[in-house]
Amino acid sequence: MKTLKDVAQRAGVSTGSVSKVLNGHPSVSEVLKSKVDKAIAELNYRPNMVARSLRTKTTNTVAVMVPTSNDPYFVEFFRGVSLALRDIQCVPMLYSMEFNTDIPVNVIHEVLMRGVDGLIVSTYGWEQDIIDELFRISERLPVVSFKRSFPGTSVHSVNIDDQAGMNKAVQHLIKNGHRRIGFLAAGLDLKTGQDRLNGYRTALEASGIEFDDNLVVDCESFQIEAGYNKVQQLLKRYPRPTAIVGANDALAIGAMKYLESRNLRIPEEIAVMGYDDEPLSTLVTPKLSSVAVPVYEMTRRAVQMIDKALKGELHQAVNEMFPTEVIVRDSTDFSAHAEFEFGRFSR
Template identity: 35%
Template sequence: MITYSLIRGVEMATIKDVAKRSGVSVATVSRVLNNTAPVNYKTKETIMKAIEELNYKPNIIAQGMRTKKSKTIGITIPDYINPFYYELFKYIEDAAKKEGYHVIVSSTGEDINEDINCIDDLINRNIDGLIICTYRGDKETIKYLLELSKKIPIIFMDNLQLDKPVNSVYTDGYKGMKEITKHLISLGHKNIGFVKSIAKYKVANDRFYGYKDALIEAGIEFRDELVYEGNYHIQSGYEAAKYFFTDKKLNPSAIVSSTDLMAIGAMNYIKTIGLRIPEDVAIAGFDDIYMSRLISPPLTTYRQPIEEIAKEAINLFINKVNHPNAKNRTIVLNGEMVIRRSTDILRNEIERI
């Protein structure tokens, strides 16, 4: 079941509004509401006054009104229409059902300022825990989540690298992108363009350094101008390829993208200018979304073990529910490279899908 988050037609005060009015962080407001740590009396008084002035409705957890489990897990994703997150959500939903839970999902969108509001809305739906599919590196958000994790289980699907251990599961993006880049190098490519995801995502930087280190280890010069920062969408991949081939000094013989969607966008542009894939330009992506098998030519990519990620996330959640004091765990999974026609220079080679 997908529940679209946030009642946008009605302007409601959020925990960020309270923090701003009080002149403190969201985490401090959370500490007051949840009583998870001591807060200076004067600060607490200021926060309570702001809550009253804004008519903020603290979430059910903070009010201490929870008398029974809702058997509901909240999930945050950055984008409803991204096929990768849709597939991931469906696997999470299936795994949760087997444990007697249902899920609701909310999209944070591309505005980093919406992260806390999105999470707060899910909390107000009386969820038993949270699964955060992508962390954007916002310090205020992570402080808020760490406070909430003292009350409910929170599972991260990202490599956070925090001082405090958290429950997390993710694919080794560094290793995967390094493997894909080495594959292109093995085919003789040296001038390889890279389409990077949004820099504020930790996962985007992991993949970028996998690409960069693969070049350096192969004795190939890393060039900043061969890196284009896009987002997760097809259009940004199209714009990336346009950038690479408009400047004659760049003209890469191969492009590797940190997502399949952007790789597909790059392929679309390359076709419009009359270049052939892979004979003129090889293309590779990352994720192995369903579309990557259907496009022409099929896309070489690094397959994330989406189903396994979802199952491990639910296992971490259930373990935290049953054993609240258990140590937090980080699970790093390996994917696999899938070589398809988009990087294969031999026309008669059997496609491996």
Template identity: 30%
Template sequence: MKKKKEVTIYDLAKELKVSPSTISRALNNHKSISQKTTREIQKTAKDLGYRPNSLAASLRNNKSKTIGIMISRINRPFVSSLISGVENTARKAGYNVIISQSNDKYENEVSNAKALYDSRVSGLIVSLGMETKNVHHLKQFTDQNVPIVFVDRVPDEFNSYRVIIDNYTAGYKATQHLIDQGCKRIAHFAGAQHLNVYNLRKKGYLDALRKNNLEVTEELILDLKTMSFEEGSDATKTLLNLPQPPDGLFSSNDTAAVSAILTAKEKGIKIPEELAIIGFNDDPMASVVEPALSTVSHPAVKMGEISAQRILEHSSKKMDSDVSEITMLDTEIIMRSSSIKVNTPHLLEAT
């Protein structure tokens, strides 16, 4: 089937016997064109199936009303909620969103960055992939005064907007919760330590142990590369095969924590009596696994909304992209059945 020819402003100008510049101004509701003419032109454009060429406009202006998002894995509940927050805010302002995922691969992230740069996005929201240690591929944006907002997984050295949570305090409180339940040998699924989120959660875990005069045992600390379900299962088996297995576990995400619950139950370990477990993120799976998983809240939607707002503010104020601004949001411990070992029913969240 032959492709139908795209209708242009020149076709509209010929149809209505006016200049292309008049068509262009009317389509953009310019005040120099009368309301009657504007209505007639816009109606004809609609009837003939005219579509504005936003790419051409962005090439002329070196800017588009599009926000790019670079994330690790779109199927993670935290990430999908983050994207939802970005889109809610962007669409209200008349902006579109382009989403790219790296699957935690550095090479994919570099390629995605180039594609978004070539698309002339107005701003970029980034949550770094697991493998990313160097963010030089993002300098092309700041060199052209395109703002970048790092959210959740952020680099140590790169002037930018940052929207984060207090990962250190969250890690400390999660560990302290297990200690309050009577746990003495607390294990930790730590994640890739070059990423700030996992590094700070581990530091909070370690300091909580030290402050409570509990021994830091290296064999109980496992650095999982991807924090996947499979890694969580393998790590749990490793812990349970120790001569002295842990009686508590703080996992830096819910995926590995849920895997730990299921793996421990398969081996006949009672949760939480023999092994109390707390995760991180409050993913939907946390409340449906049996027993329900205690976790740390992660305000993903709000983080997305704030990230998009920073892009919009930057565009309206014509600010220099070389900024350093941090927005830090609070978290809270959500206590469920997987970690409640002592008789404190008033602390138990209904599930």
């Protein structure tokens, strides 16, 4: 087994310098770094052994669990976590459930056997018994839940108020003169889906617009296809709604794609509003108005929580709420002339 000293010798530098390189110390010069990297490669040295002993952490790895890898929302989530973990010299291990509800318990065990420092999870779609398992794990290991809080347990969370977010979205439409607003609902068996529907309802009622059951369709999924199919029911209502809100961007985009196929002009004939403000929202034509969720800030905070918990600086579960923001683009306001947002794709 090669040691830190072997690397230092080979590189012709001190062991302290090698440690600095391994720990990503900001004062490290490019020259020093390349010397050490070269020595590491030549000796087939395993730097983690050192990192491990130099730090209080045991594995420098955090498991990240998402329901699917095929959704831009979770892609953004995972990327945010990856970048934040890098800053604390940790490596993410991604486990994607692909909506298979049998997997999480096995994966949780798998993860624990391999040894990780913490878990950052979206429990979307998990059964209660698996969530109970997560509670047990959170007694031993820092666990941060994304977009779902579990008060009274040891699970930390980063969350948003979906009801308030959707309320603002619908207020925006009402302010633009809409009173017949169709709602593409989804996830009604989950708090997040219920909150979004409630936000729609409370916004209407606050403006003296009666809630009409006929203007709500349960899409049963958050996928584009469901929005495409289910918006057809809303178009049959009389009078026809002048605006459509999707419980997420994919549903709104599905609706847009159907309206496009029917040559209905957006927003002149029907305005369309999404929710989540995924990068896709500026890629479609017209650009989609939506409600921005600060995914990057949330993931950065989630990683901070793990870091603090490992340092023993968190003495009880933290549940932090983040603000949402209505982003007005051309799909609800043709004077918006929203720009295409490159940054969303290159972060």
